Amino acid sequence: MSTKKIIITDPSLRDGSHACSHQITEEQLLAYAKSADETGIDYIEVGHGNGLGASSLQLGENLIEEKRMLQLARSVIHKSKLSVHVMPGFATIEREIRQAMDIGVDLFRVASHCTEADITMRHINYIRAQGKEVWGILMMTHLATKEVLLEEAQKMQSYGAKAIVLMDSAGAFLPADVESKIGHLSQHLVVPVGFHAHNNMGLSVANSLTAINAGASIVDATACGFGAGAGNTPIELLAAAMFQLKLDSNLDLYKVLETSDLARILFAKNLPFSNSTTVVSGITGIFSGFAKIVERVSKELKVDPKDVFFELGRRKVIGGQEDLILEVASELSKKNN
Amino acid sequence: MQRKLRTAIIGTGNIGTDLLVKITRSEYLECVLCAGRNLNSPGMKKASGMNIPVSPNSIDAIIQSAGDIDLVFDATSAQDHYTNSKIFRELGLIAIDLTPSRVGKMCIPAVNMQDCLEEDNLNMVTCGGQASIPLAYAIASVNKEIEYIETISSIASRSAGPATRINLDEYLQTTEMGIKSFSNAERSKAILNLNPAVPCVDMQTTVLAKIANPDLVGTKEAILKMVAKLQTYIPGYELIVEPMIENGRLAVMVRVRGLGDYLPSFAGNLDIINCAAIAAAEAFAKKRAQA
Amino acid sequence: MPSIKKPIDIVKQDVLNIFEMHSQLPEPLRNAHIFITGGTGFLGSWLLELICGLNDQFDFKIKATIASRSMSKFIKSHPHLVARKEFTFQPNDVRNLIELPHDTTHIIHAAATSSRDFFASFPTTAFENNVDATLQIFRRAVQLGSIQNILLVSSSLVYGKQPDDALSIAEDSFGGVINPFDTNSVYAESKRACEAAAAAFLTEMKLPISIARPFSFIGPYQSLDLPWAITNFMQEAFKGGPINIMTDGSVVRSAMYASDFANWILHITAYAQPRAVYNVGSPEPVNLLSLAKMISSYFKDEPKIITSSGNNTLGGRRNVVPNVSKAQKELQLKITVNMEEAVRRSMEWHSTNQYH
Numbered sequence: 001m002s003t004k005k006i007i008i009t010d011p012s013l014r015d016g017s018h019a020c021s022h023q024i025t026e027e028q029l030l031a032y033a034k035s036a037d038e039t040g041i042d043y044i045e046v047g048h049g050n051g052l053g054a055s056s057l058q059l060g061e062n063l064i065e066e067k068r069m070l071q072l073a074r075s076v077i078h079k080s081k082l083s084v085h086v087m088p089g090f091a092t093i094e095r096e097i098r099q100a101m102d103i104g105v106d107l108f109r110v111a112s113h114c115t116e117a118d119i120t121m122r123h124i125n126y127i128r129a130q131g132k133e134v135w136g137i138l139m140m141t142h143l144a145t146k147e148v149l150l151e152e153a154q155k156m157q158s159y160g161a162k163a164i165v166l167m168d169s170a171g172a173f174l175p176a177d178v179e180s181k182i183g184h185l186s187q188h189l190v191v192p193v194g195f196h197a198h199n200n201m202g203l204s205v206a207n208s209l210t211a212i213n214a215g216a217s218i219v220d221a222t223a224c225g226f227g228a229g230a231g232n233t234p235i236e237l238l239a240a241a242m243f244q245l246k247l248d249s250n251l252d253l254y255k256v257l258e259t260s261d262l263a264r265i266l267f268a269k270n271l272p273f274s275n276s277t278t279v280v281s282g283i284t285g286i287f288s289g290f291a292k293i294v295e296r297v298s299k300e301l302k303v304d305p306k307d308v309f310f311e312l313g314r315r316k317v318i319g320g321q322e323d324l325i326l327e328v329a330s331e332l333s334k335k336n337n
Numbered sequence: 338m339q340r341k342l343r344t345a346i347i348g349t350g351n352i353g354t355d356l357l358v359k360i361t362r363s364e365y366l367e368c369v370l371c372a373g374r375n376l377n378s379p380g381m382k383k384a385s386g387m388n389i390p391v392s393p394n395s396i397d398a399i400i401q402s403a404g405d406i407d408l409v410f411d412a413t414s415a416q417d418h419y420t421n422s423k424i425f426r427e428l429g430l431i432a433i434d435l436t437p438s439r440v441g442k443m444c445i446p447a448v449n450m451q452d453c454l455e456e457d458n459l460n461m462v463t464c465g466g467q468a469s470i471p472l473a474y475a476i477a478s479v480n481k482e483i484e485y486i487e488t489i490s491s492i493a494s495r496s497a498g499p500a501t502r503i504n505l506d507e508y509l510q511t512t513e514m515g516i517k518s519f520s521n522a523e524r525s526k527a528i529l530n531l532n533p534a535v536p537c538v539d540m541q542t543t544v545l546a547k548i549a550n551p552d553l554v555g556t557k558e559a560i561l562k563m564v565a566k567l568q569t570y571i572p573g574y575e576l577i578v579e580p581m582i583e584n585g586r587l588a589v590m591v592r593v594r595g596l597g598d599y600l601p602s603f604a605g606n607l608d609i610i611n612c613a614a615i616a617a618a619e620a621f622a623k624k625r626a627q628a
Numbered sequence: 629m630p631s632i633k634k635p636i637d638i639v640k641q642d643v644l645n646i647f648e649m650h651s652q653l654p655e656p657l658r659n660a661h662i663f664i665t666g667g668t669g670f671l672g673s674w675l676l677e678l679i680c681g682l683n684d685q686f687d688f689k690i691k692a693t694i695a696s697r698s699m700s701k702f703i704k705s706h707p708h709l710v711a712r713k714e715f716t717f718q719p720n721d722v723r724n725l726i727e728l729p730h731d732t733t734h735i736i737h738a739a740a741t742s743s744r745d746f747f748a749s750f751p752t753t754a755f756e757n758n759v760d761a762t763l764q765i766f767r768r769a770v771q772l773g774s775i776q777n778i779l780l781v782s783s784s785l786v787y788g789k790q791p792d793d794a795l796s797i798a799e800d801s802f803g804g805v806i807n808p809f810d811t812n813s814v815y816a817e818s819k820r821a822c823e824a825a826a827a828a829f830l831t832e833m834k835l836p837i838s839i840a841r842p843f844s845f846i847g848p849y850q851s852l853d854l855p856w857a858i859t860n861f862m863q864e865a866f867k868g869g870p871i872n873i874m875t876d877g878s879v880v881r882s883a884m885y886a887s888d889f890a891n892w893i894l895h896i897t898a899y900a901q902p903r904a905v906y907n908v909g910s911p912e913p914v915n916l917l918s919l920a921k922m923i924s925s926y927f928k929d930e931p932k933i934i935t936s937s938g939n940n941t942l943g944g945r946r947n948v949v950p951n952v953s954k955a956q957k958e959l960q961l962k963i964t965v966n967m968e969e970a971v972r973r974s975m976e977w978h979s980t981n982q983y984h
Contacts, residue, residue: 056526057487057545057586089529092506115533115834116494119502143533147903151831300583316534323489323543327578327590351771379768383726495770495834533834537773597730601773 006242006249007218009165009194010036010235011045012263013073014085015220015227018049018289020270022060026072028266029064032223034076035259040250041235043083043107046073049228049289050319051085051111052096058323059289066096070103081106085137088112088119089320093126101130109165110156111137113318114144117152121159128160135194136161140318142172142285146184153185153193163192163218168207169289169319171200171230171282178210186215194218197233199225200282202274204233205241212247223263224271229281229288231272236260280306284313290322297325301333308332341367342622347399347421348412349373349380349391351498351600352435352607356410357384358598359615365622366615369405372398383599396421403428407625408618411436414500415507422458431621432458433614437507443515446616447566448474454624459617463508464606465490465527466515467613468542468574472589473520475563476546476580479555480587485547486522488512491530493537496604505529522546540593540605541577545586553587556580560589570616571609572596635981636708638973639848642887643681649964650891653682654898656776659689662897663732665722665765666739667694668702671781671842673849674890675736676709682894683714690714693729695722695739705849723764732772734897737765738781742815744855751814758818759825766829766837777836779897780826784843784909785816789944795913798951799841799905812943830903838900840893843909843950846970847886848977857916857942858883862978865923869931877917877935880947884910885965885973892961899959906959909950912967916942922968926975 013032017024029046036044046069048054048062055062062069073082084105091097097108108127110120120136127134136156141149153164166181173181178195185193195211197204197220208219221238225231239256242249264271272278281291286309294312298305311328344366346353353371357380360368371384371391384391392398396417399409408431411418415438422440425432434441441458444450448471453459462470469488477483501508509527517525532538557580567574573594580589595601595608602608647653662679666672672694682688691714696702699719703710710717718725722739739761741747741754762780769778787797788804806813806820829835844858852863857874858881864871884892892908900906914922917935924930940946955961965973 056489056528057485057547058489058528058543088505089509089531092509094506094510113531113533116502116531118499118832119505119531122503122506145901145903155831296584315538316532318530318532318534320489320528320530321491321532323545323588323590324491324541326543326581326583326588327541330578330581379726379764379771382724386726499832535836597773599727599771601730601771603773 004217004248006212006247007042008235008249008251009043009045009083009218009220010041010222011085011220011232012036012222012226014045014047014051015049015222015232016267017047018228018292019226019231019272020267021292022048022055023063026064029069029072030076032263032266033073035262037077037079039255039259040252041080042250044073044077044080045083045085045109046070047084050090051087052100053091054087067099067103070100070105074104083107083109086110086123087320088123093123097123097127101132107133107135109135109137110161111139114138114141114152115148117155120156124156124159124161134161135163135165137165137167139167140169140287141166141181142168142170142177146181149181150185150188153189157189157191161191163194164189165194165196165218165220167196168198169287170285171198171288172285173197173203173207175203175206175210178207179214182211182216183214192217194220196220198228198288199230199232200278200288205237208233208238209241223260224267226263226267226271227288229272229291230274230278234260277305277309280309284309286312286317287319289319290325293322293325297329301329303329303332303336341365342618342625343367343369343405343407344410344618345370345372345399345402345406346410346412347372347395349378349384350412352611353410353412354380354383355599355607356412356611356614357389359611361387363615363619365619370398370402372396396424400424400428403430406430408433408621410614410618415504426457433617434458434460435610435614437463437504437511439511443518444617445470445519446570446613446620447471447563448519450617450620453617454620461610461614462515463512464540464610465508465512465529465542467609468540468591468593469512469544470515470519471563471567472544472560472591473516475559476544476556476587477520479552479559480548483520483522483546483548485524486516486520487526487528487545488516488542489528489530490540490542490606491532491538492540492606493603494531494533495537496601496606497531537601537603539603540609541590542593543588543590545588548587551582551587553580553582556587571612573605573608633980635848635977638977638980639677642973643677646678646887646891646964647681647685650962652960653686654894656898657682657688657690657734657894660733661691661693661729661731662734662736663693663728664736664738665695665761668696668698669738670845670850670886671738671890671893673706673709674886675893676715678887678890678894680709680712693718695720695725697721722761725768728768728772730772731774733774733776735765735769735775735778736781736893736897737762737779740781744815747815748811755814755818759821762822762825766825766835769835770833775836777838777897777900779893779900780822780837780839781893782823782839782841783816783819784841784907784948784950786820786823786841788816790947792946795947796911796949796951797907799907799954836902838896838902839905840896840908841905842889843907843948844881844883845886845889846883846974848974849886850974852978857881858919861920861923862975865927865931866978869924871920871924871931871933873916873920873933873935875916875935875939875942876937877915878940879916879942880913880949881916881919882910882912882914882949883967883970884908884963885970888963888965892955895959895961896955906955907950907952908955909952910963910967911950911952912963913947913949914967922971923975926972
């Protein structure tokens with residue numbers, strides 16, 4: 001494996017927001033951020049599951065207001081850098097991005113669906129012009145070929161993104177997919193490439209290691225996998241594997257393990273696990289953030305969540321279309337009656 | 338018989354060209370000029386083929402023919418409309434603005450057409466606004482004190498041209514402002530998704546609201562009435578989820594298919610704003626006929 | 629060998645053969661509405677013949693709209709195709725079309741000014757014809773709601789000059805740089821510009837475009853006036869010879885038979901994913917001397933063959949044989965007519981059509 005230093009981004013306080021229907025409390029946020037700040041994690045990402053400006057009835061409203069959330073995080077994060085997720089279509093420059101800058105966010109990860117990078121142009125341009133660090137994120141990357149992903153990544157690179165992260169937002173990747181897509185981008189991009197896994201098929205750690213092997217130098221991982229659906233790459237497992245493989249990073253293994261133990265207590269009620277729903281979600285390629293909403297709506301309308309996932313998969317829904325869950329479920333419930 | 342209202346189109350891209358097809362079908366409107374920049378564009382060629390006068394001199398062509406024009410559809414860009422709108426006013430032309438400039442009064446024909454007839458510049462808000470605001474208005478007509486209202490639209494990636502992609506923030510701001518002011522909600526939010534699925538998805542719009550004690554029966558009645566009214570000028574507008582309470586929020590959902598005049602039929606988002614613009618222009622024509 | 633067959637019977641037999649020998653049919657084209665540019669050319673005529681076959685034998689219900697600038701000639705040469713109900717002919721330059729039929733599901737853009745002599749004398753017109761028409765087709769396709777695939781028929785010349793020791797050319801063989809100031813480059817450069825336009829419309833407009841890069845062909849409906857080695861040989865042979873090989877005979881080319889060509893194009897139209905690029909041609913190499921012999925052996929009085937020693941390249945290229953394993957593997961495409969059979973059938977058609 002390579003000898004370069006691997007950058008670790010920890011979106012527990014962002015992707016984990018999905019896992020608890022965006023109900024992260026002030027106490028949880030402060031305690032986790034403080035502890036993570038000591039581990040050598042390079043970036044800690046905070047916010048609503050879908051990023052800035054995404055607190056909504058469609059996706060679920062934040063318990064803590066976005067501004068307050070970022071201020072709290074900023075007050076305890078000193079060694080790591082503070083990151084936010086930005087999806088044009090939810091977040092605007094005027095409102096959310098400016099506010100986050102005023103609070104002192106260090107890194108903006110501007111994201112789009114994997115084929116729609118051009119909607120990030122203005123946001124990336126703006127952030128870069130303000131002298132802040134900005135990355136480009138492509139989501140749901142199981143839905144595009146490596147050639148398309150490279151094109152879209154090159155667009156973001158041309159706007160000024162300093163790194164490109166591919167998200168397996170649905171947990172649908174097999175190791176060979178990671179190798180081919182991350183490998184292709186690493187070969188052809190000037191900027192570093194990163195990978196963000198979901199664990200629907202139990203492959204998050206294996207896929208993250210495959211990504212590193214294929215040329216990725218940035219990996220997303222969360223404490224105990226605290227994230228949407230079946231969760232992300234558990235940072236304690238990744239750190240252990242990287243330790244064994246002698247992969248270089250800024251992580252302090254003991255402190256990562258301690259932080260994970262803390263997270264296991266802090267987020268005990270909402271830690272992700274595998275069940276039939278998350279497996280079906282993975283094989284139908286549905287955005288992991290849908291899981292909680294599908295569960296809730298299915299229960300309410302008395303339909304099988306697996307049926308809902310298959311129908312959503314047939315309709316090729318993408319992140320941000322959570323409102324369609326309601327339509328699909330009510331259609332299924334009409335059919336059942 | 339009264340002569341038709343003489344309209345001109347400035348901006349002969351896809352929106353302008355589709356408008357042209359709709360104008361020529363109208364009993365109340367005729368198109369006397371298509372002004373743009375590129376005589377070789379498909380829109381210009383289409384207009385020429387229909388024997389509509391065309392000019393590559395854009396706003397100057399409007400100025401030159403102002404005496405023969407009653408109303409101008411502006412399908413250029415927000416930037417251009419800031420300049421154009423001043424000229425239209427000086428020339429005494431009614432302007433129907435299809436850009437997100439927000440210069441004129443926001444017009445949703447099914448909701449506030451009567452209040453718009455004295456204006457000389459109408460802004461057609463956004464596609465999501467034309468789809469969601471009537472629903473928000475119907476909800477507000479039955480439920481007092483809406484704490485929060487939100488609208489989410491999903492459109493086919495292929496229906497979002499370069500201008501839409503670059504102006505997402507303006508779309509969100511304008512739609513939010515529209516849905517808030519027409520529903521008197523305390524807060525509002527707009528969300529837009531571009532879906533690249535093949536075959537292309539139809540435009541779908543959801544309205545969600547937080548209301549203390551919602552009147553579901555009354556809301557349903559008001560929504561059904563509003564949808565029927567909208568269907569008179571947007572034939573592809575369809576209610577797909579009737580008002581329901583789910584997880585403490587009021588939800589209603591519609592789908593908009595386009596007419597496929599010039600734009601593809603999956604581009605319901607582009608069709609709806611054109612249908613609304615035609616309805617507004619026809620309202621002016623009818624008002625003049627009565628005068 | 630004079631034949632009692634009519635030329636159309638040879639074509640009809642070819643159409644029957646291809647569906648029998650090629651186990652797979654282009655299923656996604658059932659009920660398709662295909663818009664074909666250049667539909668009255670060599671490839672176009674064969675596409676129409678095969679579409680008739682699919683409709684008649686397998687009830688495919690394909691509709692086609694054909695844009696062509698040379699309708700009057702076509703009406704005389706192909707009355708049986710002009711009479712078909714499923715075909716609508718638009719005797720118009722594609723650049724004058726304002727809209728494509730709204731229900732178009734597939735486009736095969738095969739119109740191109742490709743004749744080398746025209747390019748040599750009128751490069752500006754030729755360049756403009758090719759590039760402008762392609763841009764206009766893509767621009768109009770943006771308005772189509774049910775478009776599934778747009779096939780750009782490009783050219784093998786986009787690869788440029790290849791190393792002398794390269795035995796075949798694959799889809800990524802972009803080693804050869806094209807000198808834009810070479811008289812012969814205009815066609816290649818215009819096709820490269822068309823491919824660049826395809827890439828632009830793919831990424832910005834999300835149009836589903838795929839590309840075919842044809843090599844060399846032989847068969848009925850091909851004009852022997854074209855200044856290519858194979859057509860020259862045949863024309864010289866029909867005139868009684870001699871067949872002039874401008875090289876020492878070791879130069880290697882290949883030629884795909886017309887029905888295979890059209891069948892491959894239909895399959896690529898049916899099955900290709902957006903962005904996919906496929907070589908189309910025969911992978912069976914033949915040196916020009918053997919090719920000339922195949923042609924001369926068709927006659928009782930075999931015409932003489934003259935080679936010119938010392939020259940082992942043609943047009944600066946020694947081997948021009950496509951590697952078509954991508955199309956064979958991904959789309960299960962097959963060659964059903966080998967070189968020798970292709971020559972025999974072509975000779976038979978030409979002898980019944982033009983010279984007897």
